Amino acid sequence: MMRRLLLFACALALPLAACAQDASVQVVPPDLHGSRQLEVLTATSVVRDYLESWKAFRTALNQNAPQALSEDFVGTALTRLSDTIAQQSKLGLHTRYTDRSHRLQIVFYSPDGLSLQIIDHVDYDEQVMQGATVIATQPVQARYVVVLTPSQTRWQVRIFQAATE
Numbered sequence: 001m002m003r004r005l006l007l008f009a010c011a012l013a014l015p016l017a018a019c020a021q022d023a024s025v026q027v028v029p030p031d032l033h034g035s036r037q038l039e040v041l042t043a044t045s046v047v048r049d050y051l052e053s054w055k056a057f058r059t060a061l062n063q064n065a066p067q068a069l070s071e072d073f074v075g076t077a078l079t080r081l082s083d084t085i086a087q088q089s090k091l092g093l094h095t096r097y098t099d100r101s102h103r104l105q106i107v108f109y110s111p112d113g114l115s116l117q118i119i120d121h122v123d124y125d126e127q128v129m130q131g132a133t134v135i136a137t138q139p140v141q142a143r144y145v146v147v148l149t150p151s152q153t154r155w156q157v158r159i160f161q162a163a164t165e
Contacts, residue, residue, distance in 0.1 A: 022098075025051065028105040036109045046116055046148055047104060049155040057081065057160075058097045064089040074149065077160040092130055099124040116155070120144040 027047055030038050053072035060068040066082040073081060088094060100123045108117035121143050128136045147159035 022100075023054075024101040026101070026103045028103060030106040030109075032107065032109055036111050036113060038106060038109050042109075042116075043106060046106065046118070046155050050104070050118060050120075050146065050148060050157065051102070052154075053157045053160075054099055054102075058099075060085060061088070061095045061097060064094050071154075072156060073158075073160070074151075074156045075158040077157045081160070093135070094129050096127040096129055097124050098127075114149060115158070116148050118144075118146045118148065120146060 025047075030043065032038060049072070056068050056072040060066060060081065061084070064085050066085045069078055069081055103121040105119050106116060107119055108115075110116070121141070123139070123141050126138050126140050127134050142162040144160065144162045146157055146161075148155040149158045150156075
């Protein structure tokens, strides 16, 4: 069991360094309750694709470009983020997110392999902008509950729900 956790941590180190940019990323060993066994390759893919979804999230909200979400988000997550972009665009605003750290833990993997849940404790800065003018800035600590589902080529975020800590 300990060897498996060590392999899991080593397998994640390289992809996390590539995806995280400036944000620090810590992956806590999975804590799966009564669900399917998680393979190291699956865990690595999920974490990589989830961190990539943050890049799309940042781009979409900063540029008011909902099309930037389509590769990484589906279902409820895509609908809610697209609605947010439409509302801020209507007001002439855009939002810049800078994530500083992520602490991720996979907590559920469905028996059929069609959904996986991550808890992400994330620290980020949020700036509301009007053109090049910063209207408001705030540091945020939030706990995201994220459900991902597989597509043909990657894991996509289906539920992306935050609660501030």
